[in-house]
Amino acid sequence: MKPTPLEISFTPADNQRLANLCGALDENLKQVETALDVTISRRGEHFSVSGKSGQTQLAAQALRNFYNQSQHHISLEQIQLGLIEVLNPHDTPDRISGHDDGASTKQPAALTLLTRRSNLHGRTPRQSQYLQQIQEHDITFAIGPAGTGKTYLAVASAVDALERGLVSRLILVRPAVEAGERLGFLPGDMTQKVDPYLRPLYDALYDLMGFDKTAKQFERNTIEIAPLAFMRGRTLNQSFIILDEAQNTTPEQMKMFLTRMGLGSKAVITGDVTQVDLPKHQKSGLVEAQQVLKDIRGIAFTRFLSEDVVRHPLVQRIVNAYEKHDKHKQEP
DSSP states (O other), rough: OOOOOEEEESOOOHHHHHHHHHHHGGGGHHHHHHTTEEEEEEEEEEEEEESSSHHHHHHHHHHHHHHTTTTTTOHHHHHHHHHHHHSOTSSBBBOSSOSSSOOBBOOOOOOOOSSSSSTTTOHHHHHHHHHHHHHSSSSSEEEOOSSSSHHHHHHHHHHHHTTSSSSSSSEEOOOOSSSOOOOOOOOOSHHHHHHHHHHHHHHHHHHOOHHHHHHHHHHHHSEEEEEEEGGGGGGBEEEEEEEEGGGGGGGHHHHHTTTTTTTTTTEEEOTTTOOOOOOOTTTHHHHHHHHHHHHTTEEEEEEOOOGGGSOOOHHHHHHHHHHHHHHHHHOO
């Protein structure tokens, strides 16, 4: 039997607010349909939502939330982030610790980070837990699929620590490993050769600090971006260090990186163990670190899942589809 559509009305009719809710060419409604796998039809201020019962309820909640914001233009980014929050309510218990003990934890109190993005906060329970763990631990591992905010939130926490004077410099590190293809000879000096690998870190800094302020911090050497190979032999005091794409480290490189920490320093290691670009015979240092360091006090692990993806709504479905495909391949 086909489920009965869920009817919603926004009365009295306000054409400007309805236009802001729906977006140009109903783009906002299409985002809701894609994210929640529902169909929305509209006649004036009356909306009809068709689909599975649980999904239509979520879609109705999303439409109400967005209508409450519709006094002004609602950007596509606001729609997509709002949908993430509808799918991951903060007021319910959730297994956000990433441990296998079955314990459920309430959403931690929201943190206020000093960055250019005044509305920055964890959009899912695990993201909020991740931010809390970075505050409370000297070493934090973030492991999970693309789009879950691992790198962006780590950079935001680093910028916050710098703004508060908790550290004197930021050091952002990535292994210079090509993603499944050979780029060949890259022209230019050493900085120009490694910049393509480090571009995601630059992008996050520009978004969180602004281009001019970031450029000044680079000039003062307050912010340093370096390939992992350049870290050997260094001791880093009063620093916030981020190792991004850590799944592409070897066990030896991971050990080398972790032992660079000096006094007053904090480190965050991020990676996705399903996207290792090392040679097939080479073990990932991130995979090994999960086992070696799991019982070390002062080290936290956050394990993100597909529901923590905060990119385009289709990204979460793509991640789920690949996970399902990989499971089928492993079955005998």
